[in-house]
Amino acid sequence: MRLISVEEISSYKILPFDLYNENEEIILRAGEEITPGKLLKLRYVSSLYADVREELEEDVIEYQDVESEEDIIEESTDEDEIYLEEIQIKEPKRRKSQTKPKDPEKEKLAHEYEKKLEETKHKLDYEGGDDEPKSSIPFEHITYENELSCIPVKSQLSIKNDYKKAINTVIGDSAEDSKDIYLDVRDQIVEETLLTIDDLIYKSQLKVYGEYNYTHGINVAVLSTALAYKLKLNDSQIKDVALAAMLHDIGKLKIPKEIVEKQALTSKESKLIQLHPQVGYRILKKEMRLSESIALVALEHHEKNDGSGYPYGISGEQISLYSQIVMICDVYDNLTSNRGLIKVKNSKEAIKTLLDGGSKWFTPWILYTFVYMSNYNDTLPLAPH
Numbered sequence: 001m002r003l004i005s006v007e008e009i010s011s012y013k014i015l016p017f018d019l020y021n022e023n024e025e026i027i028l029r030a031g032e033e034i035t036p037g038k039l040l041k042l043r044y045v046s047s048l049y050a051d052v053r054e055e056l057e058e059d060v061i062e063y064q065d066v067e068s069e070e071d072i073i074e075e076s077t078d079e080d081e082i083y084l085e086e087i088q089i090k091e092p093k094r095r096k097s098q099t100k101p102k103d104p105e106k107e108k109l110a111h112e113y114e115k116k117l118e119e120t121k122h123k124l125d126y127e128g129g130d131d132e133p134k135s136s137i138p139f140e141h142i143t144y145e146n147e148l149s150c151i152p153v154k155s156q157l158s159i160k161n162d163y164k165k166a167i168n169t170v171i172g173d174s175a176e177d178s179k180d181i182y183l184d185v186r187d188q189i190v191e192e193t194l195l196t197i198d199d200l201i202y203k204s205q206l207k208v209y210g211e212y213n214y215t216h217g218i219n220v221a222v223l224s225t226a227l228a229y230k231l232k233l234n235d236s237q238i239k240d241v242a243l244a245a246m247l248h249d250i251g252k253l254k255i256p257k258e259i260v261e262k263q264a265l266t267s268k269e270s271k272l273i274q275l276h277p278q279v280g281y282r283i284l285k286k287e288m289r290l291s292e293s294i295a296l297v298a299l300e301h302h303e304k305n306d307g308s309g310y311p312y313g314i315s316g317e318q319i320s321l322y323s324q325i326v327m328i329c330d331v332y333d334n335l336t337s338n339r340g341l342i343k344v345k346n347s348k349e350a351i352k353t354l355l356d357g358g359s360k361w362f363t364p365w366i367l368y369t370f371v372y373m374s375n376y377n378d379t380l381p382l383a384p385h
Helices: 036-042 053-066 069-074 078-086 104-127 154-172 175-199 212-230 235-246 252-254 268-274 276-288 291-301 321-335 347-361 364-372
Strands: 026-028
Touching: 026 036, 104 347, 104 364, 154 175, 154 212, 154 252, 175 212, 175 235, 175 276, 212 235, 212 321, 212 364, 235 291, 235 321, 252 276, 276 291, 291 321, 321 347, 321 364, 347 364
Parallel strands: none
Antiparallel strands: none
16 A cells, blocks of 8 residues: 555546555445545545555556666665655644634734734835845855855854765665764754854855755754744753755655656656655654654645645644644745745745745734835845755
């Protein structure tokens, strides 16, 4: 059996296989009609499994069809098949069905922050933030190490080298052995970020340059550390947020690299990519033996405040606080790293995009804190990638 998403099930009119829950209990039988009501019920099941091994093996060949037929013949599919076996995991039971009564005070506070965010968006859209000082340092003065960063260049190099070593250890099938390396990188990031956070002017001062796959986790961790500090989390919580942020995409290390690095994905490749939160959760919990609060960030970082995210479509307070923090920093770093369909020229435009998502994507008061934890009128050009 393999893990399957509700989105994939929705592509069928008639279910072509038996469907099981995490306890290996059959919940729908092959031949049943897929209706909106059944799909809604399936969203409340923590993990869904389908007995479609033969179809899965065919999919492995179809993933490789983006290359030539000759490549398919010459390259063994063993590595991909091993990966697809690995994603047959059992995840935690999710908190979906419980509907908490709304807290009037929290609702009022949320509306107040939504109003403030709209005011900030209006200012950026129409006033351009002209009353704020603009960054004006020419890009050619910046080397491939961010000399404008709050983090000293020597420390940037040390963090990047150690982080790359940790990633390569995981890729080499030794996630457990990578734990101490990641913890050391976490400590470096937290120490360097908190030393200078009160002197921060622009978010671009928190950026570490380099190949995306070897810097994205660092950048999200640095931003998340700064945001956690501004949210007045305690020292232990800040360290946990930093580690969770650095490891949020660890599940992608078990997905074929050629798929992860593609900009335009097929439907099947997108579904495979969307399994990385579950894979990451399992690595952090089962192999690295990290806490639930840290592992949940890997599982939840693609959820959205309005419930439109994945893999579970949870919303609001159902999403853990650490995940709510990392979600914002993840999207921001992707924007300022020219990843995805939305392209921006600088940090200021990235902030506009976050505000466009607003309370649909993010928790309003956390997004507001992120926007205002530094001067948002940062027009320094993005580093080349």
